Structures are given as C-alpha cells and as structure tokens.
Amino acid sequence: MNHQLELRHLRTIAALFDAGGVARAAERLNLTQSALSHQLKQLEDHFGLSLFERKSQPLKLSPAGQRLHALAQNVLPAVADTCRDIARIRxxxxxxxxxxxxxxxxxxxxxxxxxxxxxxxxxxxxxxxxxxxxxxxxxxxxxxxxxxxxxxxxxxxxxxxxxxFRYEIVGLVANDHALAAKSQLDAADFASETLISYPIPDDMLDVMRQVLTPAGIAPKRRSSELTVAILQLVASRRGVAALPAWAVAPYLERRYVTALPITAQRLYGExxxxxxxxxxxxxxxxxxxxxxxxxxxxxxxxxxxx
Missing domain, CATH: 3.40.190.10 (Periplasmic binding protein-like II)
Incomplete structure (x- = not known):
C-alpha cells in the first residue's frame, strides 16, 4: 500500500470536521464543492474505507476519520508554526x-x-x-x-x-411591511421608502452604487452608526435597509426583521x-x-x- 499522505488531505479532513458539511468546508478551502467531494473520495479510495458518516448532519467522523483528524490537529499547527518561524528568520x-x-x-x-x-x-x-x-x-x-x-x-x-471575502447584502424590512411578502426587492421598491444606512457617501454604499443610482432612484435617507439601531428603525417601520447578511444573521434567526434578496441577481459586496x-x-x-x-x-x- 502506498502510504503517502499530503498536507492537503489533512486540511480537507480538518475543514470538513470544523464546517460540518461539504459546502461550508469548500468555502474555507477556496474549492468548489465538486472538487472537495472528489478529493475526499480519492482519500477514501486510497484507504479503502469511509472517513465520514454521510447520512449524519452535520457530518460525523468515522473511526478512521477521527484518527486522521487527530493527526491533522497535531500536524497542521506544527507546520504553520514552523513556516512562521522560518519567515521570522527571513x-x-x-x-x-x-x-x-x-x-x-x-x-x-x-x-x-x-x-x-x-x-x-x-x-x-x-x-x-x-x-x-x-x-x-x-x-x-x-x-x-x-x-x-x-x-x-x-x-x-x-x-x-x-x-x-465576498458576501451577500440583503434588503431588510419590517415583518409586517407590505414588501415582506415579495420574493425579492427591486430598485423600484426603494423609491418610496426611507433608506436607513451607516453615515457614508452614496458612492461607498453598495445598494446605491450598484442598484439604485444606475436605476435613477434616490430614496429619502436616514443614518445611524450602529447596526442594532438601524435594525430597530427597520423593525418599527421607519424605513428599509441593506446590510451584509452575515452581520444581521443573529437578528434574522430571531425573526426580528425580514430579509430579502436585492434584485434577481442578488447584491454582493467584496x-x-x-x-x-x-x-x-x-x-x-x-x-x-x-x-x-x-x-x-x-x-x-x-x-x-x-
């Protein structure tokens, strides 16, 4: 049996364990899901047994996978520390x-x-x-x-x-707002609303730069320095907002406000x-x-x- 085991294999095991699924692990490794699945299959074919229990959610390590994960926990930090030490010398x-x-x-x-x-x-x-x-x-x-x-x-x-990284920017409206029943927010939906945002110039605000300004729409504006204050204003129907999905995820889980994609193509920032x-x-x-x-x-x- 060929016993070659590469660092990328250990990184794959570690990412799958930490992320709990192929999609999230692929993001961490900057791979497509198909490429990561193919790499995992190659590794399992190499050892001749499964490394994860596929039906579990999140993914659960098999006994062989647990052994490789333990190795990854020891080896990957040591490799990173060594590379860092060499860089310090250089x-x-x-x-x-x-x-x-x-x-x-x-x-x-x-x-x-x-x-x-x-x-x-x-x-x-x-x-x-x-x-x-x-x-x-x-x-x-x-x-x-x-x-x-x-x-x-x-x-x-x-x-x-x-x-x-790249992230989605979602439109935010009050749960009882008429727009909450839509499948997405289009540029025209902002025309009669007050747009609540951080106090930054329009050319630095993605929803203005990418969606509203090209459509010739200039909604009324209100600003706040704090994310929670913006969400409070949205929840009380003082206006609508467009914020990073990751930044408002905890509030969406509690259904504090309603999030909608912005346009059919969705709005992204980098x-x-x-x-x-x-x-x-x-x-x-x-x-x-x-x-x-x-x-x-x-x-x-x-x-x-x-």
Missing amino acids: DGAAGSLRVAVECHTCFDWLMPAMDEFRPRWPEVELDIVSGFHADPVGLIHHDEADVAIVSEKDTNEPMYYFPL LYAAVSKGRAALAYVEDFVDTVKATCAASLPGIELL
Whole structure:
C-alpha cells in the first residue's frame, strides 16, 4: 500500500470536521464543492474505507476519520508554526500593522482576527486606526496606516490588494411591511421608502452604487452608526435597509426583521486588504491576511473566500 499522505488531505479532513458539511468546508478551502467531494473520495479510495458518516448532519467522523483528524490537529499547527518561524528568520519578527477600515461592520470580525494574530506575532505592533475612514488608502500614503480594509480595488493606486471575502447584502424590512411578502426587492421598491444606512457617501454604499443610482432612484435617507439601531428603525417601520447578511444573521434567526434578496441577481459586496507594494511580501502581513480569512470563514455565515 502506498502510504503517502499530503498536507492537503489533512486540511480537507480538518475543514470538513470544523464546517460540518461539504459546502461550508469548500468555502474555507477556496474549492468548489465538486472538487472537495472528489478529493475526499480519492482519500477514501486510497484507504479503502469511509472517513465520514454521510447520512449524519452535520457530518460525523468515522473511526478512521477521527484518527486522521487527530493527526491533522497535531500536524497542521506544527507546520504553520514552523513556516512562521522560518519567515521570522527571513524577514525579521518586528514591525507594525495599523489597520484602517472603510466599513462599519468590519470591526465585528476584525477584532477576533487581531486577537488570533497577536500571540503569533507578539513583536508586531498591532493597532486599529480609530474611526471610520472614507479614504483609508490615503492614510497609508501619509504613513498613518499600514493596512486598509476596502470594498474595491483602485487600479490607479500603487497598492497590492489581498482579496478577503465576498458576501451577500440583503434588503431588510419590517415583518409586517407590505414588501415582506415579495420574493425579492427591486430598485423600484426603494423609491418610496426611507433608506436607513451607516453615515457614508452614496458612492461607498453598495445598494446605491450598484442598484439604485444606475436605476435613477434616490430614496429619502436616514443614518445611524450602529447596526442594532438601524435594525430597530427597520423593525418599527421607519424605513428599509441593506446590510451584509452575515452581520444581521443573529437578528434574522430571531425573526426580528425580514430579509430579502436585492434584485434577481442578488447584491454582493467584496472586501480587500490594501497594503503598499513594498510591504506585501512581509511574512507577518501575509500571515495577518491568512488569519483574517481563516477567522472570518469560521465565524461569518454565508461568506465566500476570495
């Protein structure tokens, strides 16, 4: 028997166990579901037995799968630590990561990612540039930030953009609103409503930039800094909103408001980490991006890693 076992096999087992299903695991590994299923079948054919109990939900490890998962838990962290140590030798362990953001909901996932990153790189000065910034990339130019979390890549900027993740933006209405009975929200549905959003310019608001402005619709506006305040206003029929699905998932589970797709094609947003090209290859910068993607994949429902 050929006993070759690769790291990608262990990553597959770990992702399937953590995610509890093929769809979520494929997102974490940045694979299609068919590619992940094929990889798992190859691994099971290699060993000649099943590694998961297919009928269980979430997926449950077989005894052989449990043994491989135990190996993955020991080997994968050790490999990551070793690669990190070698990178420290190559690039040096000290530096700074001052992170600026242009999205209000970014703080929900940025703080856990930073908490995960900090003990791995204790010599790196880690900080969040306080406040919301309409032009976080500009802070990098002025040496006031090292990383900017942005929703679009600007090809005119001399920056390297690390892709993070893609997410759906859903329309939110009160449960007893007439629009709640629809299968989706179209641009015209916003015309007579008050759009409640974070206090940001229209060209930075996905629903305006991608849907309403092209349709020539300019709804009345109201703003709030807090997600929960926006949802309270929506629930009390003061207006409608468009927010990331992952950010409002806990409220949707409690049926606090009703969520609807925006247009038949659905509305999506993307996030990137922008850094100066001279810093993009630094080990701690790359590891920070990897940490962000891993923590977000584990905690934000419905996102798709880029």
